[in-house]
Amino acid sequence: MKLVLDGHDLCSEKLVSIARDGAEVELSEAALARIKLCRETFEAQIDSGKVIYGVNTGIGDLSERLLSREEMARFQENLVRSHAAGIGDPAPIEVIRGAMAARINVHAKGHSACRLEVSQTLVSMLNAGVTPVVCLRGSVGACGDLAPMSQIALVLLGEGEAFYRGQRLPGRLAMDRAGIAVPGLHARDGLAVINGSNVLTAASALQVHDMEQWLKHAEIAAALSIEALGGNVMPFHPLLHEVRGFVGSARSARAIARCLEGGDVWAGRVKGRVQDAYSIRSTPQIIGAVHDALAYAKKQINTELNGVGDNPVMFPELDLTLTGANFQGTPVSLPMDMMSAAITAVCVLSERRLNRLLNPALNSGLPAFLAREPGPMSGMMISQYTACALIAEQRVLSTPASIGSIPAAADQEDFVSMGMTTAIKNMQILENAHGILGIELMAGAQATELRGTQCGRGTASARRAIRRHVEPLNGDRQLSVDHDLMSRLIRRGEILAAVEAEVGSLGGTQ
Secondary structure, eight states, X not given: OOEEEOSSOOOHHHHHHHHTTOOOEEEOHXXXXXXXXXXXXXXXXXXXXXXXXXXXXXXXXXXXXXXXXXXXXXXXXXXXHHHOOOEEEEOOHHHHHHHHHHHHHHHHTSOSOOOHHHHHHHHHHHHHTOEEOOEEEOOOSSSSSHHHHHHHHHHXXXXXEEEETTEEEEHHHHHHHHTOOXXXXXXTHHHHHHSSOHHHHHHHHHHHHHHHHHHHHHHHHHHHHHHHHTOOSGGGOHHHHHTTOOHHHHHHHHHHHHHHTTSHHHHTOSOOOSSOOHHHHTHHHHHHHHHHHHHHHHHHHHHHHTSOOOSSEEEGGGTEEEOOOTTXXXXXXXXXXXXXXXXXXXXXXXXXXXXXXXXXXXXTTOXXXXXXXXXXXXXXXXXXXXXXXXXXXXXXXXXXXXXXXXXXXXXXXXXXXXXXXXXXXXXXXXXXXXXXXXXXXXXXXXXXXXXXXXXXXXXXXXXXXXXXXXXXXXXXXXXXXXXXXXXXXXXXXXXXXHHHHHHOOTTOOO
């Protein structure tokens, strides 16, 4: 069954299905009618001699330069070629597929005035698996993601490159092999493809999906560490979080409690402290704050996915064309900069619990560094070094990019969002975050086995999932292999799937 793009119902979850899982798409009948009507209105305006930015004028600082009919005919092609000016390695295929889907959804609103053939060709490319080769770097997030989106548009000219069936091919060859006709770019078509923040929005949509899954793993890791340290479960009582009123905090406390239920710590069969360290008892408040921040970021992304990020914007029912700045990436880059810091904060929390598991002065009688024979063996001593190194990198990457505007286009575009920089740094932040959490989960599994108490239903499921891939640390060995394995387990969602199969959704409300 194909996902229908109608300009109204695209969300981050659907975008993940299209971008990552290969779901096919189609435009709704209403969207087809809107695209046709807008194009007809646009062509009538051009025929009447109306001046329209980016169609019969130049762009940026050249916007006051009027174009003749002859110049209009080649301007869109020149626009795309000149703006395909990125640099470096290709962006992930899933990000570019997501950007294509997002751009089609903008067209579906019926305000962009491109020819229907252009939108339909993007649909065909998605469904056939033709993905333009797009440099990851080169966008400042206004006027949209011009450089990367232009590399998508190049393939519509039969130029550039594209990935198809595992091969990197010249754009026209990829289209020919997929049986897709090259539509070319007529008046308005090029700008209608490139003038939006679709790459940074697609990357951010994928990231918020991964962040949500990662936060659930953070709650599992916390529960495992709490059991290993004989923590006090009172801080996870629902009444404590209800009276403060934060939705995320209540959700996080509930998730940790579900993981602990059925175990010795939850049942009070293990004597704990009256009050634990903040890294244990503050966990729901900290992770909960990140859940709340993520909910806002998702709202902003979903609004952008269904909005008209373009310039100029046509209103065919009013025979009106308005120019503005709906390409501006700040509505997405600001919340995603917040998520950079938010994910890093939870990573710091994870490392502090890891320290308590490894430090013989803090780990309530566990062997030093969780070694079976401390002294001759070092156990997981250096695993903490690795977590610390990743966090040091995280802290640098958490500096907001959205305050780093550098004026462009001869100061015509004198404030830009730098949203693509935010998306790029969040890619690395997430990669590091999977590694940091994987180390805590590995230590939690080792520590609970050494402790010998009964785990909760959720934490026991997590430990079994870990042990299918990572053996107990009965003697010193190269730990980098285990660290990489744990990171992949989290990314694949295998531990989370095992826990939720046992205790239900960690995102539930009951």
